[in-house]
Each structure stands twice: as C-alpha cells, then as structure tokens.
Amino acid sequence: MHEMSITQSVVDICLEHSAGRRVLSVTMEIGALSGVVPDAVEFCFTACCQGTLMEGARLDIIAIEGVGRCTACGLEFSRKSLFDPCPACGEYGIEQLAGEELRVRELEIADDPLS
Ligand SMILES: [Zn+2]
Numbered sequence: 001m002h003e004m005s006i007t008q009s010v011v012d013i014c015l016e017h018s019a020g021r022r023v024l025s026v027t028m029e030i031g032a033l034s035g036v037v038p039d040a041v042e043f044c045f046t047a048c049c050q051g052t053l054m055e056g057a058r059l060d061i062i063a064i065e066g067v068g069r070c071t072a073c074g075l076e077f078s079r080k081s082l083f084d085p086c087p088a089c090g091e092y093g094i095e096q097l098a099g100e101e102l103r104v105r106e107l108e109i110a111d112d113p114l115s
Helices: 003-018 038-049
Strands: 021-031 058-064 067-070 076-078 094-098 102-113
Touching: 003 021, 003 038, 003 102, 021 038, 038 058
Parallel strands: 021 058
Antiparallel strands: 021 102, 067 076, 067 094
C-alpha cells in the first residue's frame, strides 16, 4: 500500500510548515487518476498523525475528476483511466488536463505555540 508512504510524507511536510504549532486540519487534493485511493489516505492519516503535533487533525480530501483533451479533435472529456481513448474519434493522443493532482492545498495551524 503506497498510500502509507505518501501520507507519511504529507504529514512530514505539514509538520515542517507548522513549525512547532499544532496542526488543526489539512486539505488535500487527490485526482481520480493519481493512483491514490482517498479512503486509504484517510486511514493512513490517522495513523501517521499519532504521537505528533498533528494528532487529532482533521483531513479534508477534495476529489478531482479526471479530464483529458483529445489532441486530434479537441474534445474535452471525463477520464476514468489514463488509458481511455477519445470517446468521439477513438484517438489515444490525449492531453491530460486534470486528475493527476496529489497535493496539500491548505493547512490550518493553531495560533498559539505549544508551551
Ligand atoms: Zn477525439
């Protein structure tokens, strides 16, 4: 399950940014074609936060739909996989517009440093 190492690095990044303060919530964007399962990230998040300044932090996941544009006919369409051809002309040359996101969008950090 590679979600565990991905989630661990997300937690590490958040802790770095929080600079010793408590992290209240994290908002992540996860694209449908990123190869990462949001449910698994959520599960790993709780485990990764335990015993850190992020313990009890809320995780909000924004799921982003896969969108591609056909390089032959220009059609923009929703993609369930990176191997979907254009539904209009069957072309496989697809420019990926969205859906591969995997990033932290927002971090809510407590105002007061821990004493
Ligand atoms: Zn096309």
